Amino acid sequence: MNYWIDIMTLFPDTVGDLMNESILGRAQDRGYIRIETHQIRDYTTNKQNQVDDYPYGGGRGCVMQAQPLHDCWQHICESHGQRVHTIFLSPCGKVFTQADAKRLAADYDKLILVCGHYEGVDQRFIDACVDEEISLGDFVLTGGEIPAMAVADAVCRLVPGVLPDPECFENESHWDGLLEYPQYSRPEEWMGRRVPAILLSGDHARIARWRRKQSIIRTRLRRPDMYEKLTFQDTKQERKLLAEIEEELEETEHGSQT
Ligand SMILES: C[S@@+](CC[C@H](N)C(=O)[O-])C[C@H]1O[C@@H](n2cnc3c(N)ncnc32)[C@H](O)[C@@H]1O
Missing domain, CATH: 1.10.1270.20 (tRNA(m1g37)methyltransferase, domain 2)
Known part of the structure; x- marks a missing residue:
């Protein structure tokens, strides 16, 4: 196994389905990468399996509580026998680029990606467990699932064995500061x-x-x-x-x- 990504989400089946398709699915079957999804709701301690509550100080919407997030995160770290580099997907984070994908692929062999929902996540979980915050861009989505899948995809395709040859990504847009040339296929x-x-x-x-x-x-x-x-x-x-x-x-x- 060259790279392992755990995704913490309220929609593990949806995320898992997409990550198991096509190139990333085949790379998982061949054992080059592993992408596991974890249902945050499974770590709640209340009868209703509620993961969110009202924001202190007032305001609309709900905030994801620290406890289920922390317990899910801790369970994943314990299963790896180590603290794993943890990224929270957030519009407040640094905007993701190909340079970040290269860095994450080169510097780590495991990642935890945390998907927020509702109005966001209790800051105390972020302070205690998150190493960096990454944004997909200057816009707001309903959840961190699409950004997490984008980061996982961009990182995993750089992992040795996932694509047939490094040439597959080295000639592409953003690898060396250029956009790719126009491509053509049959017919003439x-x-x-x-x-x-x-x-x-x-x-x-x-x-x-x-x-x-x-x-x-x-x-x-x-x-x-x-x-x-x-x-x-x-x-x-x-x-x-x-x-x-x-x-x-x-x-x-x-x-x-x-
Ligand atoms: C509705 S958003 C919360 C936005 C938050 N209240 C704010 O204003 O910054 C819910 C979740 O979606 C995810 N999300 C939304 N936009 C994102 C973006 N541009 N990049 C990464 N994650 C994003 C985050 O995980 C966030 O916690």
Whole structure:
């Protein structure tokens, strides 16, 4: 087993179903990763299995109580015989990036992901048991399940054995600060739109150059914030490529103005 993720949630079946599908499901069958879901409600100590209560200080909605969360978390840590790095999915956390996925895949071999619900989680559980808070983005969802599945997916696909080859993720968007080039599959022509001729040429060096150029153009046009952070090698080939890009973009701009 290369990586083990425990997800604490009020919807273990829904989360489990998705995590057991497709690439991650096969990787679990083959023993590269394990994703286990845990029903927080099973750790309540009241007759109604209630996990939430009103917020101190007033306000709408309910807050998930610390006790069932803590007991569920403790049970998982005890089953591993160690305190496991614990992430609470929260809109108040640091926004998740590919760099975080790389870091979590490299620095740990086990994670606990805690999904909040309702108005959130009693701060004392977070203070006592959580190591970091991660947000999926600057918006609010009803629960932490989708963010937890996103984090588990992004981390697990970097675990050795899950994808057939590291090349599968190393050429993708956000790996090295670029967005991916456009992709095409069969047929060569679809609804009057042809695949760029270079991709049919069989000339691997020219194809690689074309793809890099498209990646740079796409990043510059769609994500100027990422483009600003790129560093280019000071080589003749790289300067030529950048000059070509400049020329193409100027032509496109000029064309769109006339
Ligand atoms: C309705 S939200 C609570 C929002 C909280 N009252 C606030 O204003 O920050 C319920 C739960 O969904 C999850 N959640 C919602 N949006 C999220 C996001 N952008 N990233 C990660 N988790 C999120 C968290 O686990 C959160 O505890």
